[in-house]
Amino acid sequence: MSMNNFPMFLRMVDRQVLIIGGGEQATQKARLMLKTNAQISVVAQELEPELARYLAEGRIHHITPPLTVEMMRNAQLVFSATGDVAEGATHAEMAKESNTLINVVDMPEFCEAMTPSIVDRAPLVVAIGTEGDAPVLGRQIKTAIEVMLEPDLGQFAAFAGRMRQRVAQMVPENQRRNFWRWVFADAPRKAFQIGARERAYGLVEDQIAVKGAEIVNESRLVFVHASEPNSDLRTLRDVKALQEADHVFYERGFHEEILELARRDAARAAYGGGEGQGETALSEARKMVSYGHEVVFITRADPADLS
Known part of the structure; x- marks a missing residue:
């Protein structure tokens, strides 16, 4: 099934956001957008108390109606939050x-932008969308991820971000992944x-200092047995291997659906189903492993017959 909406993170620094409405729905969207660095304007005759407080604190701008097309033209994102279908x-x-x-709150038929359920561990952010079909399911998945990710994980991600330039300078390119x-x-x-943050940071800094030399290279060849082309038949082990692979070998015309589970920037190599073509591809896959790469070989054959 294809996506009707493409998920993407938008840079909101100094972007104009327009929220139409002064009630609870508008307040909810204001709370959400105040997590960003957007410039927020609320179009309403009156503001409910929380919005009025945001205005007094200088966190939002207030525009009295009427709403115009020109106001929308100057915004990168609009929320219609009046609760009125005609409006x-x-x-x-x-x-x-x-x-x-525009996002018309609770009216997906009018939306060009959908608001996902969000797990916020900034700069790590997880967004879950159901294209408006199952928002309750989206919230249930959000809850499961909230439990899975420690509350301060964003601080570790931010530390890694601060280290990226040093890693690029010190660690050889073929060792960075x-x-x-x-x-x-x-x-x-x-x-x-x-909770041992300083130890975690120190371990990373120590490895950067020695250019990652003490990290064991875990290059390997993983066979994914797929006698059927369905991606939904994959095991958790298969998915994990596909997500970590540097190279993926697959049978042309048979395993394309399974490739959707692979890391997007993994190199992909197709082989034909004819006699001997799989063996040639397998030889190439083993060569990639000898170079220090993580390789997945998707095959219809029993992996026991290949290893």
Whole structure:
């Protein structure tokens, strides 16, 4: 099934956001957008108390009606939050005329932009969307992820961001993915999870100082047995391997659906289903492993017959 909405993070620094309405729905969207660095204007005759407080604090601007197409044209994102279906339809038409993205709250049929459920561990942010079809399911998934990710994980992500330039300067290019895999899956992350932040940071800095030389290269060849082309038949092990792979080998015309589970920037190599073509591709895959890469080989054959 194809996506009707493409998920993307928008840079909101100094962007203009217009919220139409002065009640509870508008307040909810204001709370959400105040997590960003956008410039927020609320179009309403009157503001409910929380919005009035934001105005008094200088965190939002207040514009009294009437709303115009020109106001929308100057905004990068518009929220219609009046709760009125007729007004929502009108605002959607105005947004179309001004070529501006609009979210009409609780009316997905009028939306050009959908608001996801958000797990905020800034700068780590997880967004869950259901294209308006199942918002309750989206919130349930959000709850599960909230429990899974420690509340201060964003601080570890921010630390890693501060280290990126030093890693680029010190760690050889062909070792960097392995280095970051170690940071987030091995000793540093485990130390951070138990509250030993300084130890976590120190482990990373020590490895940068020695150019990542003490990290064991975990290059390997993983076979994904796929006698059926369905991606939904993959095991958790298969998905994890596909997400970590540097190279993915697959049978042309048969395994394309499974490729959707692979890391987007993994190199992909197709082989034919004819006699001997799989063996040639497997030989190439083993060569990639010898160069220090993580390789996944998707095959219809029993992996026991290949290894």
